[in-house]
Amino acid sequence: MPSEIKSKEIKATILTSQPRSGSYFSIYIQTDIQDTLIPSQLYDSGFLLLKNQPGIYYRSFILKDTGWYTYGPFSFIINNVHYSTNSIKINVIENLKRKIGRWARCF
Numbered sequence: 001m002p003s004e005i006k007s008k009e010i011k012a013t014i015l016t017s018q019p020r021s022g023s024y025f026s027i028y029i030q031t032d033i034q035d036t037l038i039p040s041q042l043y044d045s046g047f048l049l050l051k052n053q054p055g056i057y058y059r060s061f062i063l064k065d066t067g068w069y070t071y072g073p074f075s076f077i078i079n080n081v082h083y084s085t086n087s088i089k090i091n092v093i094e095n096l097k098r099k100i101g102r103w104a105r106c107f
Contacts, residue, residue: 012085041076
């Protein structure tokens, strides 16, 4: 009889809620995976282990154009556990013009 695959949801988060075109942002996930090596399924999905932060993985994206974009959901199987994340929707805004001076942004 084949072993049953368990399922776990992982919350995907970002630190920059409204990044600018021409920059990059990262999606972070935190798991209970205690493997000292990066599990190949995560690596194949583009996620890397955050340095000195066991169980926290990230994936970076370069933003070329403005507009709304959706990333995810991401899913992978590690040790017979199916992990899946939520999707993240972001609004990429125009990059700042290169001028001498100070910039302020109000929300």
